[in-house]
Amino acid sequence: MYPSTLHRVSILGSGVIGTSIALALRRAGVLVSLSDRDEDVVAKAELMGAGEPLRPGDPPADVVVIATPPSTVVRVLLDAQDRGLGTVYTDVASTKARIVAEAELAGCDMSTYVPGHPMAGRELSGPFAARADLFAGRPWALCPHLATPPGHLHLVAELVAVCGAEPEVLPAAAHDRIAAAVSHAPHLVAAALSAGFAGADETVLSLVGKGLQDATRIATGDPALWCDILQQNAGAVAKVLESVVRELDDAVLALRTMDRAAVAALADLLARGNQGRDRIVESWPARRVEKTAART
Amino acid sequence: MYPSTLHRVSILGSGVIGTSIALALRRAGVLVSLSDRDEDVVAKAELMGAGEPLRPGDPPADVVVIATPPSTVVRVLLDAQDRGLGTVYTDVASTKARIVAEAELAGCDMSTYVPGHPMAGRELSGPFAARADLFAGRPWALCPHLATPPGHLHLVAELVAVCGAEPEVLPAAAHDRIAAAVSHAPHLVAAALSAGFAGADETVLSLVGKGLQDATRIATGDPALWCDILQQNAGAVAKVLESVVRELDDAVLALRTMDRAAVAALADLLARGNQGRDRIVESWPARRVEKTAART
Numbered sequence: 055m056y057p058s059t060l061h062r063v064s065i066l067g068s069g070v071i072g073t074s075i076a077l078a079l080r081r082a083g084v085l086v087s088l089s090d091r092d093e094d095v096v097a098k099a100e101l102m103g104a105g106e107p108l109r110p111g112d113p114p115a116d117v118v119v120i121a122t123p124p125s126t127v128v129r130v131l132l133d134a135q136d137r138g139l140g141t142v143y144t145d146v147a148s149t150k151a152r153i154v155a156e157a158e159l160a161g162c163d164m165s166t167y168v169p170g171h172p173m174a175g176r177e178l179s180g181p182f183a184a185r186a187d188l189f190a191g192r193p194w195a196l197c198p199h200l201a202t203p204p205g206h207l208h209l210v211a212e213l214v215a216v217c218g219a220e221p222e223v224l225p226a227a228a229h230d231r232i233a234a235a236v237s238h239a240p241h242l243v244a245a246a247l248s249a250g251f252a253g254a255d256e257t258v259l260s261l262v263g264k265g266l267q268d269a270t271r272i273a274t275g276d277p278a279l280w281c282d283i284l285q286q287n288a289g290a291v292a293k294v295l296e297s298v299v300r301e302l303d304d305a306v307l308a309l310r311t312m313d314r315a316a317v318a319a320l321a322d323l324l325a326r327g328n329q330g331r332d333r334i335v336e337s338w339p340a341r342r343v344e345k346t347a348a349r350t
Numbered sequence: 351m352y353p354s355t356l357h358r359v360s361i362l363g364s365g366v367i368g369t370s371i372a373l374a375l376r377r378a379g380v381l382v383s384l385s386d387r388d389e390d391v392v393a394k395a396e397l398m399g400a401g402e403p404l405r406p407g408d409p410p411a412d413v414v415v416i417a418t419p420p421s422t423v424v425r426v427l428l429d430a431q432d433r434g435l436g437t438v439y440t441d442v443a444s445t446k447a448r449i450v451a452e453a454e455l456a457g458c459d460m461s462t463y464v465p466g467h468p469m470a471g472r473e474l475s476g477p478f479a480a481r482a483d484l485f486a487g488r489p490w491a492l493c494p495h496l497a498t499p500p501g502h503l504h505l506v507a508e509l510v511a512v513c514g515a516e517p518e519v520l521p522a523a524a525h526d527r528i529a530a531a532v533s534h535a536p537h538l539v540a541a542a543l544s545a546g547f548a549g550a551d552e553t554v555l556s557l558v559g560k561g562l563q564d565a566t567r568i569a570t571g572d573p574a575l576w577c578d579i580l581q582q583n584a585g586a587v588a589k590v591l592e593s594v595v596r597e598l599d600d601a602v603l604a605l606r607t608m609d610r611a612a613v614a615a616l617a618d619l620l621a622r623g624n625q626g627r628d629r630i631v632e633s634w635p636a637r638r639v640e641k642t643a644a645r646t
Contacts, residue, residue, distance in 0.1 A: 245623025
């Protein structure tokens, strides 16, 4: 159990992410209050042992976690601050810059809001898919405003640590550029790859190996939620996709023409693919992820 | 131990695939002779317990497995048949139609050649990366010529079963079209995605999650070997890539314009990505692969 000075946390939005955070906090002995626009969802999260329903008159929480879809965060934050639900507020949305800009425009108190984004998730949704160890060893971006007192950032970083994750502090714009590269664009690439199998027959499926299984795993996830995320980070995602398309266009040219220079470019793409993959794998030892190669 | 009627198998090419087959056969008590153009590689495979070096004067094998790169298979097959190394010959190359056509042209005996392709592999290469269970539960395509006697197909199917894999008999052209979709094109897509990280800085890498790890895993693999594979199946791979590029071009348009119809198309791509992924996952229960969702 992590020695936490957090006493009480409120979770607004009791889906898979909110409930997983709640479970990790409960495991560390933190008091957790839950809410959701759907009371049944709160009841399910409560059944999971994630905490108790948030009630009017509850004392303010040390941290209020907003775990609702990106396009709803500002509205929920403004309302929560109006009601004085906590000392510090954070969120878990996959995009940051637009939410921060809209929160400023909407008149949110930026000194008590520490935008966040845990780099973990599940294909399954809802409180029953929650796991206390969902964030163990994973990065968790925090993008504090210049007006944020260090003590407030510290409180949210403590929540991140209780969840077993590693806080990474960086500006919102940098977060979004990186999230486009490491998460949002790969999601669309996996979707484009998977879409070709929507009508696949049994013969095709009989030859599916672990390689395709892994390459398409992130193509799951609620389309409405992902449309929301992608629109919130549209420019950065488009830029990464354009680069991927350029590479694939060149590969098609090489395969169609078998021209010597084009084939050399194909070999170069494969080599740069190796290098990029090496960098991605190297980024993980600190998080104790098995580096031994799995099978294709 | 599988009750095998196979007595002796020769493996030509003692890399990770050839040696893994050898280990699976040895485990079942089959005698295995090993060869490779590099004697050190044979010595390493022998150290792994994969068998003994193939010697002139050895009795003919029941099955000769050619586990060399695609562009060398016909030459190795012709030579092995000339030397009378076995009763039946098979290979493990990732492409089939061009090899079959070239083998016919080169005058190979097509009645004793059963083209094969195990749908498994490792990112690591060489005999020390071999594993006896590499093929357990995986599909293994067999593309027999019309002239192949059923008994010959049966011998190779038995070898496949001893390796723990599931033989899938289909025409070479169908194999290549499917391999382009489930393996070759996804390899290039993963390479294109990974290539963007070849020069990634520590801040970018600090936010890498399991999603990107999985999506790029197949971007490893020897560029020269993969160039060989891709060129052998160029037309089919190009066709799949063109379809992926079309999807991504539409996604970029949606993100750049935020036009209502384009955004609807984006939501549709995400939904079809879900459907395709469902098909891919459904294809696996027979192979006892864990269906419970891993984390993103």
